Amino acid sequence: MFTCGIDVGSVSAEAVILDKNENKNRICTYIISPTGGDSKEAALSVFNSALSKAGIAQEQIESVVATGYGRQNIPFADKNITEITCHAKGILYFFPQTRTVIDIGGQDSKVIKLDPDGNPLDFLMNDKCAAGTGRFLEVMSKALDINLENFAEIFKKTKDKVDISSTCTVFAESEIVSLIGHGVNKNKIIKGLVYSITNRIISMVERIGLEEPVCMTGGVAKNLAVVDALSEKLKVKIYVPSEPQITGALGAAILAG
Ligand SMILES: Nc1ncnc2c1ncn2[C@@H]1O[C@H](COP(=O)(O)OP(=O)(O)OP(=O)(O)O)[C@@H](O)[C@H]1O
Numbered sequence: 001m002f003t004c005g006i007d008v009g010s011v012s013a014e015a016v017i018l019d020k021n022e023n024k025n026r027i028c029t030y031i032i033s034p035t036g037g038d039s040k041e042a043a044l045s046v047f048n049s050a051l052s053k054a055g056i057a058q059e060q061i062e063s064v065v066a067t068g069y070g071r072q073n074i075p076f077a078d079k080n081i082t083e084i085t086c087h088a089k090g091i092l093y094f095f096p097q098t099r100t101v102i103d104i105g106g107q108d109s110k111v112i113k114l115d116p117d118g119n120p121l122d123f124l125m126n127d128k129c130a131a132g133t134g135r136f137l138e139v140m141s142k143a144l145d146i147n148l149e150n151f152a153e154i155f156k157k158t159k160d161k162v163d164i165s166s167t168c169t170v171f172a173e174s175e176i177v178s179l180i181g182h183g184v185n186k187n188k189i190i191k192g193l194v195y196s197i198t199n200r201i202i203s204m205v206e207r208i209g210l211e212e213p214v215c216m217t218g219g220v221a222k223n224l225a226v227v228d229a230l231s232e233k234l235k236v237k238i239y240v241p242s243e244p245q246i247t248g249a250l251g252a253a254i255l256a257g
C-alpha cells in the first residue's frame with residue numbers, strides 16, 4: 001500500500017510517497033519545490049511530480065495527509081495534521097532514538113521534545129518574528145550578496161565575528177548594510193549573523209530543556225554553519241537526516257492510512 005505526505009511550507013513544498021507493504025515504511029520517492037504564491041497549486045504540483053517520478057497512479061495512493069502552514073487548503077488530502085506531530089514522526093524514521101527536534105524553516109522555528117517512546121511531550125514555536133528563521137538568513141544573504149550555500153565554508157574558515165546588535169530582521173539588515181558601507185569584512189559579519197540566529201534557537205532549547213540525541217530538520221539544517229554553531233554552543237552532537245527538508249512530509253506519509 002502507498003501513502004503520500006505533503007508539507008506546504010512558507011518557502012518550500014514537499015511530497016513524499018511511502019510504500020507501506022508488509023508494515024515496513026520505505027520511501028519510494030520525494031519532491032521538493034518552491035511554494036511560490038499559491039500554496040494549493042504548489043501542493044498539487046509536488047503531488048503530481050511525485051506520482052510520475054515514482055510511476056504510481058493516483059488511485060494506488062491509499063491516503064494523503066497534508067501538513068505545513070498551507071495544510072488546510074489542499075482539497076485532495078484526506079486529512080491534515082500539525083507540523084509538530086509530523087516532524088516528530090518523520091524524524092524517528094531517520095533517528096529512532098531522537099529526544100529533541102529543532103526544525104528551522106522559512107518563517108518559523110520549533111523545538112520539539114520527545115519522550116523515550118518518541119511521543120511529543122512539549123514544544124516551543126517562534127512564528128511571530130522572522131529573526132531565528134530561514135527568512136532572516138535569506139534577507140542577510142541578499143544584503144551581503146553571498147549565497148546561503150557558501151555560509152558553511154565561510155563560517156568554518158573565519159575566526160572572528162562582528163556582533164550584530166539588532167535582533168529584529170529589518171534593523172539587522174540596515175545594520176549590515178551600514179557595516180558593509182564601513183568596509184567591515186563580510187565573512188566576519190556572516191559569523192556574527194550565524195551566532196545571532198543560533199542564540200535565538202538556543203534560548204528556545206534552554207526553555208524546553210535539552211535532551212539528547214538532538215536532531216535538526218527543515219531547510220536551515222542544510223546550512224551547516226547553523227548546525228555547527230548550535231552544536232558548539234549546546235555542546236552536543238546534532239544529527240541531520242540525509243534530506244532534512246522532507247521530514248514533515250515523511251511524517252505525514254507515515255501517519256497516513
Ligand atoms: N541548500 C541550502 N543551504 C542553506 N540554507 C538552505 C538551503 N536550502 C534551504 N535553506 C534554508 O531553508 C529555509 C527554508 O526551509 P524550509 O524549506 O524547511 O521552510 P518551510 O518549511 O517552507 O517554512 P516553514 O516551515 O517556516 O513554513 C530557507 O529560508 C533557507 O534559509
Ligand SMILES: [Mg+2]
Pocket residue numbers: 009010068105106218248
Ligand atoms: Mg516547514
